[in-house]
Each structure stands twice: as C-alpha cells, then as structure tokens.
Amino acid sequence: MIKTLTGKIDFAESLRGQSATFILSMSNTKTANIEGITQAGIPGMLHLTPTLDAEFLCTGEVRSLENIATTPKGVPTPALITRAVHLLHPFGTVELLNLGIEVTPKVDYFTCHDMEISGSDSIDTGANIDALTVFQKGLAFGQSYTPKNDYVILGESVPSGTTTALATALALGYACEDKFSSSFKNAPHTIKKEVVESALKNIDPADDLFTILSKVSDNMLIFNAGFILGANDKNTPIVLAGGTQMACVLLVVNRILEAMEGEIDATKISLCTTKWVAEDPHSDIQGLLEMLSFPVNSYYTNFDFSLTAHPALKLYDEGEAKEGVGAGGALMYGVLNGLTKEEITRKVESFLG
Amino acid sequence: MIKTLTGKIDFAESLRGQSATFILSMSNTKTANIEGITQAGIPGMLHLTPTLDAEFLCTGEVRSLENIATTPKGVPTPALITRAVHLLHPFGTVELLNLGIEVTPKVDYFTCHDMEISGSDSIDTGANIDALTVFQKGLAFGQSYTPKNDYVILGESVPSGTTTALATALALGYACEDKFSSSFKNAPHTIKKEVVESALKNIDPADDLFTILSKVSDNMLIFNAGFILGANDKNTPIVLAGGTQMACVLLVVNRILEAMEGEIDATKISLCTTKWVAEDPHSDIQGLLEMLSFPVNSYYTNFDFSLTAHPALKLYDEGEAKEGVGAGGALMYGVLNGLTKEEITRKVESFLG
Numbered sequence: 001m002i003k004t005l006t007g008k009i010d011f012a013e014s015l016r017g018q019s020a021t022f023i024l025s026m027s028n029t030k031t032a033n034i035e036g037i038t039q040a041g042i043p044g045m046l047h048l049t050p051t052l053d054a055e056f057l058c059t060g061e062v063r064s065l066e067n068i069a070t071t072p073k074g075v076p077t078p079a080l081i082t083r084a085v086h087l088l089h090p091f092g093t094v095e096l097l098n099l100g101i102e103v104t105p106k107v108d109y110f111t112c113h114d115m116e117i118s119g120s121d122s123i124d125t126g127a128n129i130d131a132l133t134v135f136q137k138g139l140a141f142g143q144s145y146t147p148k149n150d151y152v153i154l155g156e157s158v159p160s161g162t163t164t165a166l167a168t169a170l171a172l173g174y175a176c177e178d179k180f181s182s183s184f185k186n187a188p189h190t191i192k193k194e195v196v197e198s199a200l201k202n203i204d205p206a207d208d209l210f211t212i213l214s215k216v217s218d219n220m221l222i223f224n225a226g227f228i229l230g231a232n233d234k235n236t237p238i239v240l241a242g243g244t245q246m247a248c249v250l251l252v253v254n255r256i257l258e259a260m261e262g263e264i265d266a267t268k269i270s271l272c273t274t275k276w277v278a279e280d281p282h283s284d285i286q287g288l289l290e291m292l293s294f295p296v297n298s299y300y301t302n303f304d305f306s307l308t309a310h311p312a313l314k315l316y317d318e319g320e321a322k323e324g325v326g327a328g329g330a331l332m333y334g335v336l337n338g339l340t341k342e343e344i345t346r347k348v349e350s351f352l353g
Numbered sequence: 354m355i356k357t358l359t360g361k362i363d364f365a366e367s368l369r370g371q372s373a374t375f376i377l378s379m380s381n382t383k384t385a386n387i388e389g390i391t392q393a394g395i396p397g398m399l400h401l402t403p404t405l406d407a408e409f410l411c412t413g414e415v416r417s418l419e420n421i422a423t424t425p426k427g428v429p430t431p432a433l434i435t436r437a438v439h440l441l442h443p444f445g446t447v448e449l450l451n452l453g454i455e456v457t458p459k460v461d462y463f464t465c466h467d468m469e470i471s472g473s474d475s476i477d478t479g480a481n482i483d484a485l486t487v488f489q490k491g492l493a494f495g496q497s498y499t500p501k502n503d504y505v506i507l508g509e510s511v512p513s514g515t516t517t518a519l520a521t522a523l524a525l526g527y528a529c530e531d532k533f534s535s536s537f538k539n540a541p542h543t544i545k546k547e548v549v550e551s552a553l554k555n556i557d558p559a560d561d562l563f564t565i566l567s568k569v570s571d572n573m574l575i576f577n578a579g580f581i582l583g584a585n586d587k588n589t590p591i592v593l594a595g596g597t598q599m600a601c602v603l604l605v606v607n608r609i610l611e612a613m614e615g616e617i618d619a620t621k622i623s624l625c626t627t628k629w630v631a632e633d634p635h636s637d638i639q640g641l642l643e644m645l646s647f648p649v650n651s652y653y654t655n656f657d658f659s660l661t662a663h664p665a666l667k668l669y670d671e672g673e674a675k676e677g678v679g680a681g682g683a684l685m686y687g688v689l690n691g692l693t694k695e696e697i698t699r700k701v702e703s704f705l706g
Binding site for chain 2 (some may be wrong): 019058059060061086087088089090091092094095107108109110
C-alpha cells in the first residue's frame with residue numbers, strides 16, 4: 001500500500017501501470033573512509049558499495065567482489081529489494097549514472113552514463129568538488145535526457161551519503177539537525193556530528209551557494225539537483241527514490257532556485273521512500289520536505305519484513321538499514337504494478353538462500 | 354531461471370522488461386515425408402505442422418485441422434508453451450514469416466510476411482532450393498525490417514528441420530555428427546542417418562557454398578542466415594529462439610562470412626533454447642555454438658514439466674520433445690517478465706483439458 005507523506009496520492013496513482021526507467025546514480029566520497037561513519041558496505045571496501053549494488057541490480061551477480069555487500073552486522077544491501085521488484089515486474093530500462101566512483105561496474109549492455117566527475121574528498125577537510133560544473137552537467141543531462149519509458153525512478157548509492165546530506169542541508173541554512181536518517185539503528189551521532197561540525201567550520205560566511213556545496217556536499221546531491229531542474233524543463237516525471245538524501249537534493253534545488261530567483265513547477269517531481277525511513281523516530285523526512293518553498297508529492301510504501309523469519313532481513317525492521325539503491329521508489333513501482341508484500345518478500349529471501 | 358550456455362548473462366538481463374516482437378518462421382521441406390523421420394506432427398499431415406502452430410500461436414485455435422498437432426505418441430506441440438507465455442505476458446507483436454509452406458495459416462489481422470519462396474524438396478534426392486535468392490531475400494528483409502518492439506524473438510516451425518540442419522552443418526564441413534538434437538527420445542538415427550548420407554552424396558567437391566545449401570538445406574536455415582545478417586546491419590537485437598536448428602542458422606552465417614571475407618559484430622545476436630535441448634545427453638548445442646568464429650551469447654531457461662502430472666507433458670521431461678515454435682526464447686521472455694514455472698505450467702495444462 002502506498003501512503004502519502006506530503007501532497008496527494010494522485011501523482012502516484014497516475015503512474016499506476018506506467019513503464020519506468022530506473023536510473024541508479026552512483027558516487028564515492030572519501031567521507032566514507034572515516035571509521036564508523038556508515039554501515040552501508042564492507043569495512044575497508046566501502047567505496048565498492050555503489051559498484052556492487054549496480055552489478056547486482058543489473059545482472060543478479062556481484063562481480064567486483066565475491067559476496068554481496070553486507071554490513072558488519074550482516075544487513076544486506078537494499079539493492080536486494082530493488083532487484084526483487086525488477087525480477088517480479090521489470091523496470092522498462094535500467095541505466096547507471098557514474099558520478100565519480102572508484103570502480104566501474106562490470107556490466108555489459110546496460111547504458112552507463114559516465115559524467116566524467118571525480119569522486120569527492122572527505123567533507124571534514126573539504127569535499128573539493130567543482131560544484132558549479134557538476135551542477136551544470138546535471139542540468140545539461142536533464143535537459144537532453146529522454147527516457148525510453150513513461151517516467152524516471154532515480155535512486156542512489158553513495159556510502160556515507162546521509163552524512164554529506166546532513167552537512168549540506170545545515171550548511172545551506174536549514175534547521176534540520178535531527179531530521180536526517182542514518183543506516184544505523186543507533187546512529188553514530190558522535191562521529192557523524194564531529195565530521196559534520198568539522199565540515200561546517202570550513203564554510204566562510206562570504207561563501208556563495210556553489211562554494212558551500214563544493215566544500216560540504218557530494219556529487220550525487222549536486223548533480224541530481226541539476227538533473228531534476230533540467231528534466232523538469234522537459235516535463236519528464238521523476239520519482240526520487242530514496243530517503244533523507246533525496247530530500248536533501250530537493251533542499252539544494254530549493255536554494256538554487258532562491259539564488260537564481262527562479263521558480264519551479266514541481267508537479268512532475270515526487271519522492272518515494274521506505275517505511276523504515278518514513279516512520280523512523282530518529283529522523284523526519286516529512287519535516288525536511290516541508291522546508292521546501294515549492295510543494296512536492298511524497299510517498300512511502302508500507303512494505304516491511306514482517307512476513308519473513310530471515311534474521312538478516314529482520315534487521316531492517318529493527319532499524320539497522322532503511323533505504324538505498326532506490327528501494328523506496330522500487331517498492332512503489334512494484335505496488336503500482338500489482339506486486340504483493342508476500343511476493344517481494346519471497347523474492348528477496350531467494351537471494352539469501 | 355536463466356542459465357548461460359555461452360557468453361555472459363548481461364545481454365539477457367538487458368532485455369528484462371523490454372518488449373519483444375515474436376516472429377515465427379515457417380517452412381516445409383519434403384524431407385518430412387520420409388516415413389519415420391520426425392515426430393513433430395501428425396502422420397500424413399506433417400506438412401501442416403507450421404500452419405497449425407501459427408494458427409494456435411496467434412489465435413488459440415487450430416483451424417486447418419481439427420485437433421492440435423500431436424505426435425503418434427501424443428506429444429503436444431511446443432507451440433503450447435509459446436502460446437502460454439503469450440497469454441500470461443503477451444509479446445508486443447506476433448508476426449509470421451512464410452518461407453514456403455503448403456497451407457497458409459487461416460489468421461486475420463496478423464502480419465504474415467510472404468517471402469514468395471516455394472517449399473523445398475527432400476534432401477535425400479536434392480532440396481532444389483534457389484539458395485542465393487532465398488538468402489538475399491532474408492538479407493533484404495533484415496535490412497528493411499523495423500520491429501515495433503525493443504527486440505525480436507525469432508522462432509521456427511519446420512517439420513524434419515533437425516535432419517536438414519544436420520545435413521547442412523555436415524555439408525558445410527562442421528564435425529558435428531553427434532551434436533544435433535531430435536524430437537525423438539530415441540532418435541531414429543538409422544533413417545535420419547540414411548537420409549543425411551544420401552543428401553551428402555549429392556554434394557560435388559566443386560560445389561560452392563550456395564550450391565551446397567541448395568541441395569541439402571531448408572529455406573528456414575538459409576533465409577534466417579540472411580535475416581540475421583541484414584538485421585545486424587540495423588543493430589536490431591535478435592534472440593534466436595530454438596535449438597540445434599537455430600545453432601545451424603549461425604553455422605550457415607559463419608560460412609557465409611568466411612566465403613565473403615566478412616565480419617560480424619554479434620553482440621546483439623543471441624540464442625535461447627529449452628532445458629530439454631541444453632541438457633540433452635544426445636546432442637551438444639554448446640559444442641555447435643563454440644564452432645562459430647564469432648562469439649554469441651546463448652541461454653536456456655530451467656523450465657521443465659516437473660510441476661505437472663499430465664502424461665502428455667511429462668513426455669517432454671522424458672526427452673520425447675524438446676523445442677520448436679520458439680519455446681526456448683518464449684520461456685526466457687516469460688522469465689524476464691516475472692512469470693513463474695508454476696504459472697506457465699498451469700497455463701499449458703489448461704490447453705489440454
């Protein structure tokens with residue numbers, strides 16, 4: 001079942017039965033190398049997470065490492081959910097967006113848009129992103145991109161992306177300290193807080209918007225802000241598939257519009273996340289979306305792992321993992337095409353043996 | 354589940370969720386009139402098999418004869434499998450290719466490309482095909498053909514087609530005596546062998562490629578070799594849906610390329626067959642494909658009739674029927690669109706009452 005976070009159910013319902021292009025945007029930030037900052041991936045191999053997620057989503061195989069990315073506690077990647085939906089009711093097209101990853105996914109035949117962007121540095125010392133160029137690349141991509149299907153579901157895989165998203169939103173002046181999600185149940189607020197505080201110290205009061213972004217953000221946030229604005233010019237319907245990181249993309253869009261004194265008709269832009277994010281007591285995605293000066297429709301599906309006994313999947317329901325690889329948007333796509341919680345659960349289980 | 358025979362899974366995965374045009378290529382060779390050479394059809398009515406297969410595939414009805422083509426032992430045509438997939442997750446388009454059949458299928462509204470080719474004679478006395486013209490018709494068709502969908506699944510229905518395929522491959526110099534499949538569990542090697550030997554005796558050492566084909570081949574093999582080469586010029590993705598006969602089409606392509614000193618980028622060409630062919634201990638489709646001087650991706654699905662108790666369908670699992678009417682490619686299309694073995698089995702059962 002699809003629940004409305006902000007706006008009305010009508011946009012989601014209008015997508016029922018429509019075909020979708022799923023785009024996975026992938027990026028690395030060295031912020032992920034800070035010990036203990038994320039559990040999205042394999043220790044020492046965190047930078048591989050987007051690569052492995054993309055390989056598994058496209059081919060069902062993990063090629064750049066032997067096993068599917070699992071966290072120290074054994075939480076499997078949400079790519080399992082997205083892949084399960086793709087097997088049960090395929091996306092019309094799956095494409096990849098390389099926004100600066102260290103290792104290119106080993107997949108043939110799938111379109112991988114290489115945006116020729118370098119991975120960014122750790123935000124505690126400065127991300128060192130050419131933010132204006134990255135934004136302009138996103139804008140140009142959105143303006144030229146014609147999906148092969150009715151609409152776009154835009155997911156992301158960026159290890160430590162909630163940290164860079166939090167730093168970005170704070171640096172842009174949003175009062176959102178407690179609104180950001182984490183892949184941890186007990187979010188490592190100390191480490192995360194320290195990193196964000198270090199990042200914010202690098203901001204000079206005279207810095208303009210893109211200078212701020214160049215210091216504290218990540219490529220995914222900046223590029224996709226451009227992508228959304230560009231695609232909106234073309235009236236391409238987009239579902240941002242993700243949690244607080246995707247909300248942050250919209251917060252960036254919001255500041256850019258303010259800086260440029262621009263306006264947006266956001267009726268074709270929406271966000272869809274998981275129940276684990278939407279009902280997370282430790283974050284507030286709805287609050288983030290309500291900070292926007294334009295209204296967006298946002299949703300979540302009530303999918304959880306209550307129908308499984310698999311201990312690794314149960315960790316999701318315990319709050320140890322919440323979102324990523326477009327899981328929320330994929331689940332909405334599945335529900336809009338008739339898939340049941342039971343079917344999706346069984347398919348996800350089948351990957352774990 | 355889709356298994357890889359040669360190449361990598363990526364090409365198949367890239368077709369997940371894509372729409373397909375299913376083309377049934379139909380041909381008659383008088384080789385089928387030799388008593389005991391095939392069990393694909395009704396004794397005395399073997400020439401009707403492609404006609405009936407086409408009618409059933411398109412309309413669910415058999416119009417040019419009272420009952421669905423069954424073999425003496427009561428093995429139902431694999432058209433049941435292709436039709437079942439088409440009912441559960443329809444092909445975008447179904448089209449027919451008339452490559453010389455005696456009776457035109459009685460179907461309205463479906464495009465039937467009539468290539469104005471006559472049925473061929475029995476290979477034991479000489480097939481009497483204008484092979485160059487048939488090839489050129491295939492080439493021109495492939496060059497001009499634009500599918501209405503993302504890719505093409507090309508199936509065939511040619512009674513006694515494995516015999517003409519074996520003769521063709523041997524005449525073209527491939528050491529493949531034991532690599533060809535048969536619709537029989539206990540393949541009638543004596544009759545088949547005699548016919549193939551008689552056919553090969555008609556070859557003169559001075560014969561060029563097309564003269565050889567004109568004596569020992571069938572229209573489906575020759576036309577589709579041209580079709581594939583023509584379609585490849587247009588970059589149309591094609592799944593050859595079939596077993597050793599479709600492998601033979603590629604062996605013909607291979608010899609034509611050698612003769613013309615041509616090259617092919619076969620990245621958009623693949624083959625998909627059934628488990629019954631792929632795991633047949635009496636033939637070796639993988640071995641045939643490995644004889645090509647260009648690499649192709651080939652697959653099979655692990656569909657079998659283990660979930661049914663219907664004795665006529667059980668005969669497939671016992672090796673009495675293996676492939677035809679694009680069943681292998683149809684099954685892959687089904688799996689790529691979320692169909693389960695259970696669903697397909699029940700649908701096939703529903704045709705038998």
